[in-house]
Amino acid sequence: MPDASLSKEERKARKRHFKSTKNRPAHIDDTWSPFRAAEKKYKARYPPLDLSDVLDLSSDAEAHDYTWHGRPDAVHVHDISTTDTRIVTVPSIPGLVVLPSFLSPQKQRALVRWALRDHARPPNETNLDTHYVLPSDGLWTAHLSPSHPLIDPRPPPPDAEPTPAGPRTLIANTPATVTNVSEIAALPKPPTAPATTASPASPDVLLPRLRWANIGWFYHWGTKQYDFTRGKVAVDPRIKQVCRQAVASVDWSAVFGASTMENDKGWGDDDWRQWGDTYEPDAGIVNFYQTKDTLMAHVDRSEVCATSPLVSISIGNAAIFLIGGQTRDEPPVPILLHSGDVVMMAGPYCRRAYHGVPRILANSLPRHLVDGPCPQDGNIDDDEVEEENDWAPYAAYLRNARINVNVRQVFPRGFDPSKEDNHTC
Numbered sequence: 001m002p003d004a005s006l007s008k009e010e011r012k013a014r015k016r017h018f019k020s021t022k023n024r025p026a027h028i029d030d031t032w033s034p035f036r037a038a039e040k041k042y043k044a045r046y047p048p049l050d051l052s053d054v055l056d057l058s059s060d061a062e063a064h065d066y067t068w069h070g071r072p073d074a075v076h077v078h079d080i081s082t083t084d085t086r087i088v089t090v091p092s093i094p095g096l097v098v099l100p101s102f103l104s105p106q107k108q109r110a111l112v113r114w115a116l117r118d119h120a121r122p123p124n125e126t127n128l129d130t131h132y133v134l135p136s137d138g139l140w141t142a143h144l145s146p147s148h149p150l151i152d153p154r155p156p157p158p159d160a161e162p163t164p165a166g167p168r169t170l171i172a173n174t175p176a177t178v179t180n181v182s183e184i185a186a187l188p189k190p191p192t193a194p195a196t197t198a199s200p201a202s203p204d205v206l207l208p209r210l211r212w213a214n215i216g217w218f219y220h221w222g223t224k225q226y227d228f229t230r231g232k233v234a235v236d237p238r239i240k241q242v243c244r245q246a247v248a249s250v251d252w253s254a255v256f257g258a259s260t261m262e263n264d265k266g267w268g269d270d271d272w273r274q275w276g277d278t279y280e281p282d283a284g285i286v287n288f289y290q291t292k293d294t295l296m297a298h299v300d301r302s303e304v305c306a307t308s309p310l311v312s313i314s315i316g317n318a319a320i321f322l323i324g325g326q327t328r329d330e331p332p333v334p335i336l337l338h339s340g341d342v343v344m345m346a347g348p349y350c351r352r353a354y355h356g357v358p359r360i361l362a363n364s365l366p367r368h369l370v371d372g373p374c375p376q377d378g379n380i381d382d383d384e385v386e387e388e389n390d391w392a393p394y395a396a397y398l399r400n401a402r403i404n405v406n407v408r409q410v411f412p413r414g415f416d417p418s419k420e421d422n423h424t425c
């Protein structure tokens with residue numbers, strides 16, 4: 001019986017839902033961990049999403065004109081804003097800091113240009129490099145080129161491992177520490193074999209398949225460890241600056257000073273008092289999501305410095321971000337992340353907290369990222385001046401996409417992986 005209150009899309013999703021759950025054993029959901037249950041809930045296209053228990057920190061003034069809204073009081077938060085910056089912590093997850101709308105519309109546009117045009121190209125690695133010989137000036141430039149050059153598949157190198165192709169696979173790895181870093185560095189890190197089925201493809205076909213681009217130290221997906229033997233590409237000063245600004249804007253004693261959770265003890269040298277001056281991002285990833293994509297629960301534990309802030313910048317369509325505890329058995333907090341929001345995960349508890357992105361919300365691109373001139377905020381630096389009339393292809397890409405710039409500090413400041421007498425982080 002068709003339900004007139006549902007849209008055509010929702011009716012289709014309901015049909016798919018009933019078909020896929022028809023043979024599911026009764027009470028299977030009782031066996032899911034609380035994190036898995038939350039992932040399932042937010043990922044499901046049916047029933048229609050209920051965001052009433054999702055923390056939404058967007059203020060009325062910047063209320064988005066899309067239909068997705070959570071609630072500012074869905075989760076207990078603590079406001080530690082300064083006169084310049086809105087800053088919120090979530091006391092149930094010590095070390096989690098959210099800076100809603102930290103980036104101006106101009107800065108968001110600048111980061112999109114940086115991610116697609118300047119960064120997703122050699123010498124930085126992308127998920128597509130395993131399978132295709134991408135042009136040296138990058139996929140984005142090829143996409144804009146009127147000649148639409150075909151991109152050839154990569155022939156397999158002789159020592160490649162037959163690892164399945166696809167997006168990020170999540171495997172268990174050993175947490176990196178100052179004592180095991182040389183052992184981890186010595187692990188063999190063979191290249192992944194290209195897919196044998198790839199055929200020449202146009203940039204327009206490959207662009208929606210761009211899933212990540214590496215920042216800084218190279219990451220080896222097969223072992224989920226950094227490959228220090230490949231050296232490091234310098235982190236772009238624009239990215240460093242945004243991350244440092246975010247870290248320096250927070251009074252970290254307000255984050256950690258009042259913390260009572262047992263497992264956030266063990267600060268050792270209280271390094272957090274200096275983060276404003278010492279934060280030195282040296283690795284990371286740009287995640288490119290299409291609205292159908294998700295990122296499963298995981299912990300980023302390959303960094304030797306397991307306490308310094310991981311800075312995570314959201315641009316484009318909004319997403320539901322889940323962050324829980326040290327196991328999947330802790331129920332996660334759901335947070336609606338809008339374009340321009342910055343999340344920081346800092347300290348021993350939060351840096352080891354499971355987190356993931358079960359849903360990108362369709363049709364949630366803010367007005368300032370749609371085609372047309374960027375609304376000005378009256379406070380523009382020279383390097384943010386709008387590049388004339390170049391926005392249309394970026395807007396077209398973003399219609400179904402979200403970009404996340406995820407930056408970390410692998411080594412504590414002053415740590416040299418080749419020396420033995422390093423201080424610890």
Ligand SMILES: O=C(O)CCC(=O)C(=O)O
Nearest residue numbers: 285287300312357404406
């Ligand atoms: O997309 C996000 O918001 C989170 C990405 C993330 O957790 C990661 O890259 O490790």
Ligand SMILES: [Fe+2]
Nearest residue numbers: 298299300355
């Ligand atoms: Fe992560």
